[in-house]
Amino acid sequence: MNSKRMHADLLARPVRHRQRPLAVACAAALFGLILAGAASAQQAQPQQDQASTPAGAQTAPAAKKANATDKKNKKSENRVSNLDAVVVTGIRASIENSLKAKQNSNDIIEAISAEDIGKLPDASIAESLSRVPGLATQRLNGRANMISIRGLSPDFAGTTLNGREQATVGENRGVEYDQYPSELISGAAIYKTPDASLIGQGLSGTVDLHTIHPLDLPNRAFAVNLRGEHTTNGDLNPGGVGDMGHRASISYIDQFLDHTLGIAVGFAHLDSPIQEKQYQAWWWSVDNGSAGAEQNWGAPHTPGLPDNVISQEGMQLRAQSMRQRRSGLMTVVEWAPGDHYHSTLDLYYSSFGDKTFKNGAQWSSNPWDNVSYSNVGVTPAQPYPVVTSGTISGIAPILQNEYTKEHDKLFSAGWNNQYDFGNGWAATADLSYSSAKKKLHDAYLFTGLAGGAFTNVAFNTPVGNGYPYFSPAVNLADPSTVVFTDPDGYGYNGRQELDHQKDTIKALRLEVSHPLGWIFSDFTLGADYSERTKTKQASVDFAWLNGNGSTQGTYNNHFSAPVNPAYLWAPTSLGYGGIPGILSYDVLAALTNQFYLTQRNGQGDWSRNYSVKEKVPVAYVKLNIDTTLGSVPLTGNVGVQFVRTDQSSTALQTNGDTLVGRISDGAKYNNVLPSLNLVAHLTDRQYLRFGLAKTMARGRIDDEKVATSAGVSKIQDGPAAGQVLWSGSGGNPKLKPYVAVGTDLSYEFYFGKSSYLAVAGFHKNLLNYIYNQTTLDYDFSHYTNDNPTLTPTSKIGSFSRPANGTGGKMDGLELSGALEGGLLASALDGFGAQANFSLTNSSIPTSSISSIPGGPATLPGLSRKVANLALYYEKYGWSVRVAERYRSSFTGEAVALFDQLGYTKVLANKQTDFQLGYAFSEGRWNGLSLLLQVSNLTNTPDKTVQVSGLPNNVQVARPLEYDTWGRTVMLGLNYKL
Numbered sequence: 001m002n003s004k005r006m007h008a009d010l011l012a013r014p015v016r017h018r019q020r021p022l023a024v025a026c027a028a029a030l031f032g033l034i035l036a037g038a039a040s041a042q043q044a045q046p047q048q049d050q051a052s053t054p055a056g057a058q059t060a061p062a063a064k065k066a067n068a069t070d071k072k073n074k075k076s077e078n079r080v081s082n083l084d085a086v087v088v089t090g091i092r093a094s095i096e097n098s099l100k101a102k103q104n105s106n107d108i109i110e111a112i113s114a115e116d117i118g119k120l121p122d123a124s125i126a127e128s129l130s131r132v133p134g135l136a137t138q139r140l141n142g143r144a145n146m147i148s149i150r151g152l153s154p155d156f157a158g159t160t161l162n163g164r165e166q167a168t169v170g171e172n173r174g175v176e177y178d179q180y181p182s183e184l185i186s187g188a189a190i191y192k193t194p195d196a197s198l199i200g201q202g203l204s205g206t207v208d209l210h211t212i213h214p215l216d217l218p219n220r221a222f223a224v225n226l227r228g229e230h231t232t233n234g235d236l237n238p239g240g241v242g243d244m245g246h247r248a249s250i251s252y253i254d255q256f257l258d259h260t261l262g263i264a265v266g267f268a269h270l271d272s273p274i275q276e277k278q279y280q281a282w283w284w285s286v287d288n289g290s291a292g293a294e295q296n297w298g299a300p301h302t303p304g305l306p307d308n309v310i311s312q313e314g315m316q317l318r319a320q321s322m323r324q325r326r327s328g329l330m331t332v333v334e335w336a337p338g339d340h341y342h343s344t345l346d347l348y349y350s351s352f353g354d355k356t357f358k359n360g361a362q363w364s365s366n367p368w369d370n371v372s373y374s375n376v377g378v379t380p381a382q383p384y385p386v387v388t389s390g391t392i393s394g395i396a397p398i399l400q401n402e403y404t405k406e407h408d409k410l411f412s413a414g415w416n417n418q419y420d421f422g423n424g425w426a427a428t429a430d431l432s433y434s435s436a437k438k439k440l441h442d443a444y445l446f447t448g449l450a451g452g453a454f455t456n457v458a459f460n461t462p463v464g465n466g467y468p469y470f471s472p473a474v475n476l477a478d479p480s481t482v483v484f485t486d487p488d489g490y491g492y493n494g495r496q497e498l499d500h501q502k503d504t505i506k507a508l509r510l511e512v513s514h515p516l517g518w519i520f521s522d523f524t525l526g527a528d529y530s531e532r533t534k535t536k537q538a539s540v541d542f543a544w545l546n547g548n549g550s551t552q553g554t555y556n557n558h559f560s561a562p563v564n565p566a567y568l569w570a571p572t573s574l575g576y577g578g579i580p581g582i583l584s585y586d587v588l589a590a591l592t593n594q595f596y597l598t599q600r601n602g603q604g605d606w607s608r609n610y611s612v613k614e615k616v617p618v619a620y621v622k623l624n625i626d627t628t629l630g631s632v633p634l635t636g637n638v639g640v641q642f643v644r645t646d647q648s649s650t651a652l653q654t655n656g657d658t659l660v661g662r663i664s665d666g667a668k669y670n671n672v673l674p675s676l677n678l679v680a681h682l683t684d685r686q687y688l689r690f691g692l693a694k695t696m697a698r699g700r701i702d703d704e705k706v707a708t709s710a711g712v713s714k715i716q717d718g719p720a721a722g723q724v725l726w727s728g729s730g731g732n733p734k735l736k737p738y739v740a741v742g743t744d745l746s747y748e749f750y751f752g753k754s755s756y757l758a759v760a761g762f763h764k765n766l767l768n769y770i771y772n773q774t775t776l777d778y779d780f781s782h783y784t785n786d787n788p789t790l791t792p793t794s795k796i797g798s799f800s801r802p803a804n805g806t807g808g809k810m811d812g813l814e815l816s817g818a819l820e821g822g823l824l825a826s827a828l829d830g831f832g833a834q835a836n837f838s839l840t841n842s843s844i845p846t847s848s849i850s851s852i853p854g855g856p857a858t859l860p861g862l863s864r865k866v867a868n869l870a871l872y873y874e875k876y877g878w879s880v881r882v883a884e885r886y887r888s889s890f891t892g893e894a895v896a897l898f899d900q901l902g903y904t905k906v907l908a909n910k911q912t913d914f915q916l917g918y919a920f921s922e923g924r925w926n927g928l929s930l931l932l933q934v935s936n937l938t939n940t941p942d943k944t945v946q947v948s949g950l951p952n953n954v955q956v957a958r959p960l961e962y963d964t965w966g967r968t969v970m971l972g973l974n975y976k977l
Helices: 006-012 036-044 071-081 091-103 125-129 587-594
Strands: 109-113 135-140 143-149 157-161 187-191 205-210 221-231 244-256 261-281 284-286 310-312 314-335 341-364 372-379 386-395 398-420 426-449 455-460 469-472 482-484 494-515 520-545 572-574 579-582 595-599 610-629 632-655 658-681 686-697 708-714 724-730 738-751 755-779 796-805 808-820 831-843 865-875 878-887 890-895 901-906 909-919 928-935 942-950 954-964 968-976
Touching: 091 109, 091 187, 091 738, 091 808, 091 831, 091 865, 125 135, 125 143, 125 187, 135 878, 143 157, 143 205, 221 261, 284 942, 314 572, 341 572, 341 579, 398 587, 426 520, 426 587, 469 579, 587 595, 708 796
Parallel strands: 157 205, 310 386, 632 708, 724 796
Antiparallel strands: 109 187, 135 143, 187 205, 221 244, 221 968, 244 261, 261 314, 261 954, 284 310, 314 341, 341 398, 372 386, 386 455, 398 426, 426 482, 426 494, 455 469, 494 520, 520 595, 520 610, 572 579, 610 632, 632 658, 658 686, 686 738, 708 724, 738 755, 755 796, 755 808, 808 831, 831 865, 865 878, 878 909, 890 901, 901 942, 909 928, 928 968, 942 954
C-alpha cells in the first residue's frame, strides 16, 4: 500500500479497524470516539496502514477500493463513507474527529480538527495547538505564535503542510503559525514519536497541518465567515492603527466529471489591531553601603539613597500599536479518473504585513549618571530592602519613537501522483516547492530635553510585578521642551535598518509499497531529496541631524532641533505608567527631511549578511506490523531513515568594523535514524503504545552561517603578554545537529462517544546539544589581516561560536482526558470537559554550560508544568466553551549587551478564552451560525524576572518586564450551503 497520504487522511477519512494509530507518546489528550458508523466500518474492513502515509499525498486508489462491479457506484460509496470529519460539525464533532485520528494511528500522536469548513475551535491554529497535551505556546505580540513540544524550543519542532516541509520567515526553523490562516486549515496531527516515512520531522515532534480534500465531500460546499474584532487596550498611538479590525473568509468546494475531479478554493483575510503596554526595569542594584557598588566596585556615592537598599537603575515605558494584515489563498485540485491513478495539486499563498508604531520614554539612574534621591520610601524584602517611592533628580529622559514595517510572502506548491499497478505494487511521486520572503524596514529617532537639560521624577514602583507610577517635572509632550537631540550620548540621533530575507525549499519524493507476509502487512521503500537555501541581507544606517554632521568630526550630542510642526501627531499616552503623554510624530517624514544618513554596517551588522544551503537526500524503509501477541492484536511499524546532509554557507568577513571580503565553508555528515512503534489492542477501546526512536534536528539556520568578525590585537598582560593573536566570533558552518534517543509508553482508554482517558510517559536522552562556546585553538589561516601595523604571532587564536556539546536528559508524564456529561446524568447531556496536564523534568551537564555566563540548570524553554482545561456545552444549536491554558515559569534565552548569550526567567502564565455560538438548523436561516469569541479574557500579562549579580556574590531576582495586550473580542457569523 502507498505510504504517502497518511497524515492528512488521519482527520479526513474513516480508519479501518486495525489501522495502526499514530501513537500518543508521552502525551495523552484530545478526545472522542469514532462515530458509530465509522466504528462498525472499522470492524468490517480489512486493515490498512494509514499512519504510514505522509500528509499531502493521496492514498493510492487501490487502497480505497471496495469490491464492486460498477465503478461509478464504487467511487460514490467510498467517497461518501469518508465524510465523517465534515458532515458532523461543532465542538463535539471536532473532538470526535481528533480522537478518531489518535485512536487509529500506529504512531503516538495528538490531533486537532476543524469544527466545520473554515472554522477551527480557536481564534488561530497556534492557539488550538497550544491546548494539545505536552505543547505550550510562546506569545508574540500578545498572541500565540510559536509552539514548543515537550519543553523543547520551537526550533526542535518540525512543521509540514500536507506532509511537506515549510520555509520560514525567521532566521530559525520554527514556523510562525500566524502565517497560516486558521480558516484554511482543516486540522493537524502532532507526531510525538517519529515515523520512518515522515520527512522533515523534528527532534521534539512534528506538526503536520493539512487542508481539505474536495473528493472527500459528497457534493458542493460553500462557506462564508465574517468577524469584527476589537482590542480593549484602546488606541495607544497615533498613526491609524485603531482598536477595531475584522476577519473574513470564503471557501468553495465542488466535484465534477462524475465525482472524479474535485476543486477546493479558500480565501481568508485578516485586518487586526494589536495594542501593547510595555514596562521594563533596566537593572536592580545596591548603590551605597557595605553591600553596594560604592564600596565594592568604585562607583560614585548616590546622594539621598540609604545604604544597603536595592534600587532600580533605569527603566522604559513604551506603548506599541501594530496593525496586521494578512491575505491567504488555498487551492486544491484532486483528480481520480480511474481505479489506478490519483493526482492532487495543492497550492497555498499568504501575504502578511504589519505596521508598528512604538513610542516610549526611558532613562538611566545608576550611580555613574550622577543622580540623587529625596523622600525615599523603602519596603522590607530579602536579601535587602527595596526602594519603592521617592523623587530622583538629575534624570535625562530619552524619548524613542520607532516605526517598523514588515511584509512577508509565503508560497507552497505540491503535486502528488499515485499509481496502483493492480498487482499489489503502488508507487508515488511527490514534487513540492516552498518559499518565504521577508522585507523589513525599521527606523527610530531620539528626542530629549533641549541642551542636555535634566529633570526631577517622582516615582512609586511595586515590590512585585505590575505597572509603576512615574511623574516627571516637565511636560514630555511639549514640542518646545522636547526636541531632536542625543540625550544620553549614544553618538548618533537615530537608526534605520533594511532587511531582505528569502528561504526556499525544493523537494522530490519517490516511494513504492507492496504487501508482505509473516508479521508484516506491507512495506514501504522511499527516497526524498530536498534543497534548502536561506539568504539574508541587512543594511544599517545611522541618522544625523542636519547641521550636526559626524563626518566632519563636529558631532555634539547636545546639538538639538525642534520637530517640524508639520510632522507632529497627537501625544502618545503612557498614563498606565503615570506619564500622561510624550511627544509623537511621523518618524519617516522627519527622518527624510530633518536628518541625513551614513552607512553604519559595523561588524555586528555585516555578520547578518549570509547565505546557508542544505542539500539533504533521505532514504527510508518501513515495515508495517500486523500480528498477534498471544491473543492480543499487535500493530505498528518499524523502519529506518538514512539522512545525508551537505550544508554550506557563504558570508561576509570583517576585521572589526571593516569589511575585508567573503568567506565560505561547510560540512557533510550522515545520520541513521531507526524507529519502532507498537500498539497492543488490549480491547476494542483500550490501547497500550510503545515507541523507541532516534531523532535529529539541525541547528538554527543563523547558527550555521559562516559569517564572522575577526581581527588581531596585541595582548597586554597575562602569559601571552606581548603576542599578537587572532580572535573572533561568528557562526559555525560545520555544526552537527541535535541528536536524541527517545522512549515513549502510553495507555489509552476510549469510552462513550467522545470520552477518553490516557496516561503517557517519555524519556529523551539528548546525545548532542548546541551551545555558544569559545574555542582557543581556532585556525585563522583563511582570514585576511587588514592591520598593517600588527603581524600575528600565530594563525591560531580564540573564536566564539555555536558548538556541539552534551545535551542532558528529559523525562515527562502526561495525563489527559475528556468526558461527556451525559455519561454521568441525562440532565448533563450536551455538557463536556477536556483536560490535560504535563510534567517534564530536564537537566544539562554542568560541563556543557561552563562557558555560558549564568547558564541554566534546565533546558531553555522548558516549562515543568503545562496544563489545559476546557468546559463546553453544545445542544439545541447553542455552543459555549471556556478554555484555560497554563504554563509554569521557564528559562528564556536572550541576547544581552555586546551580543552575549544570556538568560531570563519567564514567569508562569495562564490565558483564558471564551466562545459562545448559535447555529440555525432549519427554516430560512438554516446554515447560518453566530459566534462570539473573547481571547485573553482576564488580560493576562507577560512577566519576566531579572537575576542581578550584586557585590559579594549575592544574587537577587527582581521584576524585569511587565507587558499587557488587553482582551480581543470577536463577533461574527458563518454561513454554509
